[in-house]
Amino acid sequence: MRKRGVEAYFLPIILLAIVGFFIVLYFLTSFDLIGYSEDEVCKLSILSRATSPDAAKGIVPIQCTTKKLCLTKDGDCRKNFAGEKPEVVKLSSDENGAIEQIEKASADAILDCWKMMGEGKLDLFGGLKSELGWEQGKPACVICSRIAIDDSVGVETLNKTNINEYMRANNVEGLGINYISALTEGGAVSYAKTNPVEQKNAFEKFEKGKSKIELSTSKEPNREMAIVFMQFKPASVGDVLNNMIGIGGTIAGATFLSPIGALARPIVANPIGGGLAIIGVGTIAGYGMYNAYQGQLTAVNYCGNFTTSGKDSIGGCSMVQGINYNVRDINEICPQIQGNP
Amino acid sequence: MSADTGEPMKEINRMNSKAELIDNVLGLIIAAIGLGLFFLAVGKFIGNFADQDLKNAKNILDSIEGKIDNLNDGEVGRFPIKGLDGWFFAGWSKDDANKPERCFLDSCLCICKGEPVRGGYAGERFDERRDVCQKEGICRKASKDNVTIIGVEAISYIKMPENIAELEINKTKFEFIIKKNE
Numbered sequence: 001m002r003k004r005g006v007e008a009y010f011l012p013i014i015l016l017a018i019v020g021f022f023i024v025l026y027f028l029t030s031f032d033l034i035g036y037s038e039d040e041v042c043k044l045s046i047l048s049r050a051t052s053p054d055a056a057k058g059i060v061p062i063q064c065t066t067k068k069l070c071l072t073k074d075g076d077c078r079k080n081f082a083g084e085k086p087e088v089v090k091l092s093s094d095e096n097g098a099i100e101q102i103e104k105a106s107a108d109a110i111l112d113c114w115k116m117m118g119e120g121k122l123d124l125f126g127g128l129k130s131e132l133g134w135e136q137g138k139p140a141c142v143i144c145s146r147i148a149i150d151d152s153v154g155v156e157t158l159n160k161t162n163i164n165e166y167m168r169a170n171n172v173e174g175l176g177i178n179y180i181s182a183l184t185e186g187g188a189v190s191y192a193k194t195n196p197v198e199q200k201n202a203f204e205k206f207e208k209g210k211s212k213i214e215l216s217t218s219k220e221p222n223r224e225m226a227i228v229f230m231q232f233k234p235a236s237v238g239d240v241l242n243n244m245i246g247i248g249g250t251i252a253g254a255t256f257l258s259p260i261g262a263l264a265r266p267i268v269a270n271p272i273g274g275g276l277a278i279i280g281v282g283t284i285a286g287y288g289m290y291n292a293y294q295g296q297l298t299a300v301n302y303c304g305n306f307t308t309s310g311k312d313s314i315g316g317c318s319m320v321q322g323i324n325y326n327v328r329d330i331n332e333i334c335p336q337i338q339g340n341p
Numbered sequence: 342m343s344a345d346t347g348e349p350m351k352e353i354n355r356m357n358s359k360a361e362l363i364d365n366v367l368g369l370i371i372a373a374i375g376l377g378l379f380f381l382a383v384g385k386f387i388g389n390f391a392d393q394d395l396k397n398a399k400n401i402l403d404s405i406e407g408k409i410d411n412l413n414d415g416e417v418g419r420f421p422i423k424g425l426d427g428w429f430f431a432g433w434s435k436d437d438a439n440k441p442e443r444c445f446l447d448s449c450l451c452i453c454k455g456e457p458v459r460g461g462y463a464g465e466r467f468d469e470r471r472d473v474c475q476k477e478g479i480c481r482k483a484s485k486d487n488v489t490i491i492g493v494e495a496i497s498y499i500k501m502p503e504n505i506a507e508l509e510i511n512k513t514k515f516e517f518i519i520k521k522n523e
Contacts, residue, residue: 010363010364010367013367014367014370017367017370017371017374021374021378024378061393063393066423078411079411082404082407082408082410082411083403083404083405083406083407083408083410083411084403084404084407141504143423325421326421326507327421327505327506327507327522330421330504330505331502331504331505334504334505335503335504336426336503336504337423337424337503337504337505340393340396340397340400341397341400341401341404341422341423
């Protein structure tokens with residue numbers, strides 16, 4: 001009787017275990033990333049990377065594919081995207097409408113990139129030199145988007161765009177708050193004024209032995225920008241923070257990526273969770289169309305402790321910025337680029 | 342007294358130990374199944390990412406091919422191309438006898454993973470491009486019979502960087518000349 005009782009007790013458990021095994025097996029074997037959108041795959045890979053221990057970060061690649069956006073009135077985008085599959089945005093024939101479309105596309109790209117990469121608070125590249133090639137103080141980047149403005153859009157139209165003002169004056173679709181607020185988690189709604197005399201390169205010590213960033217200052221029109229997420233771990237985050245905070249109570253974060261010698265960048269600082277999120281604005285004149293457009297692109301920075309899976313929080317800085325899409329400028333800032341082309 | 346109670350006690354003990362054994366075996370089976378599923382899940386997850394380099398290589402080659410096609414004969418174009426660490430770009434003309442079998446009888450452009458040059462003991466340098474590309478790489482038929490890749494050294498290839506490379510493509514009537522701008 002007892003023997004029969006034991007069998008009656010264990011048999012359903014064994015059966016359940018076997019059935020459960022096959023159910024889970026079915027789901028596992030049918031799981032792949034094919035049905036997911038590029039954004040979902042990117043987000044999943046970012047979260048996987050951020051929650052992996054340092055040693056395992058190398059086997060979880062960042063699966064973010066660079067979005068290609070072509071803004072055109074009547075062009076075919078082949079000049080910039082031949083052999084690639086860009087999303088083509090037909091601009092309005094009305095100049096004001098076209099300007100607003102350019103501003104919105106650029107603002108959305110910056111916000112999307114910042115949100116997708118965990119608002120700069122996730123440790124995506126590990127702390128040690130590893131398989132990823134990450135070295136202390138050396139930045140690593142992901143190119144979130146490439147935005148090309150076709151020749152069919154006149155230089156005058158481009159010069160009239162004001163992305164910073166668009167980000168201040170317009171709400172993000174579906175959020176009911178403006179772009180600045182969305183970028184700083186509600187910490188700021190507008191740009192603060194700064195003292196131009198105090199301007200200096202706040203991040204100039206971001207890489208040992210590299211005192212400044214030199215971007216191209218060519219007057220040759222360049223109609224393609226890359227929205228780049230960058231993360232680096234300076235030898236001392238405190239130094240960078242002090243450097244940033246110490247500049248007349250405001251921060252000159254945008255100087256970091258602006259052509260050396262450029263002036264006047266109102267910035268707002270917003271301490272979040274012990275770190276520092278910054279909106280930097282560049283208003284650069286005199287470099288021709290390309291730089292005028294680049295100068296209008298807001299830089300979003302975060303410096304502080306990363307949210308990691310480990311016990312010890314590691315300090316570092318992250319930023320998103322629009323950069324001219326050419327070899328010199330991108331490589332000047334990004335010794336290493338991850339993600340899919 | 343003890344003789345009367347001894348047999349039933351032994352029977353109870355035997356039953357208990359049998360139940361314990363079944364319990365343990367069952368625990369072991371469930372643990373093994375759980376571990377198996379865990380490793381399967383991890384393997385599946387990593388497997389989804391594993392061939393990403395190959396997909397990226399394919400996209401890069403598509404992009405280069407598209408840019409070449411977009412040029413007219415006699416035009417020169419400079420294009421920033423995202424690099425791929427550990428890979429190199431190479432090409433072979435139609436009449437090159439030393440091209441990989443992947444190219445069949447055509448001229449071709451390839452992106453391959455590995456070291457294109459092997460160093461010898463006496464400082465010699467051996468061209469490994471063909472073997473490396475045959476082993477792991479992607480090749481495409483080129484639309485011109487002659488392909489010239491201008492690399493930094495005698496054995497011509499372009500090492501893909503970790504960031505961005507600028508390729509200068511010169512398309513003539515019968516040839517592509519592709520070089521990496523420094």
